[in-house]
Amino acid sequence: MSSINPCVTCGACCANFRVSFYWAEGNDAPGGYVPAELTEQVNAFYRCMRGTNSGSPSCVALQGEIGGVISCSIYADRPSPCREFDISINGSNPACDRAREKYGMASLITIVEVA
Numbered sequence: 001m002s003s004i005n006p007c008v009t010c011g012a013c014c015a016n017f018r019v020s021f022y023w024a025e026g027n028d029a030p031g032g033y034v035p036a037e038l039t040e041q042v043n044a045f046y047r048c049m050r051g052t053n054s055g056s057p058s059c060v061a062l063q064g065e066i067g068g069v070i071s072c073s074i075y076a077d078r079p080s081p082c083r084e085f086d087i088s089i090n091g092s093n094p095a096c097d098r099a100r101e102k103y104g105m106a107s108l109i110t111i112v113e114v115a
């Protein structure tokens with residue numbers, strides 16, 4: 001199996017969902033770390049990454065081309081949903097597989113089987 005992390009040439013999950021999280025993860029709250037200027041308020045308790053609260057979501061912090069060389073410009077300070085979103089190994093995270101399929105990339109079930 002390849003040791004290359006498929007996420008570095010994917011990024012599909014960053015352009016597929018609303019990335020929302022408790023407002024106090026923003027760096028305008030004590031102990032917060034996510035750059036607040038890259039977020040927007042969802043309601044009294046939650047905010048989301050700018051660009052992800054639409055029918056065609058794409059996070060403002062995403063840099064590069066989906067399916068090509070891609071990265072998160074705030075990786076060290078990304079919010080909890082991004083930290084908790086697992087890469088799918090043999091179908092372990094169907095949301096990852098669906099996001100990849102939306103952008104024409106094979107699910108990692110296939111990649112793991114043929115690598």
Ligand code: SF4
Nearest residue numbers: 007010011013087096
């Ligand atoms: S959709 Fe899956 S493989 Fe692609 S960047 Fe997200 S976690 Fe990684």
Ligand code: SF4
Nearest residue numbers: 014059061062072082
């Ligand atoms: S903050 Fe980074 S990891 Fe999270 S959705 Fe945006 S680009 Fe992706």
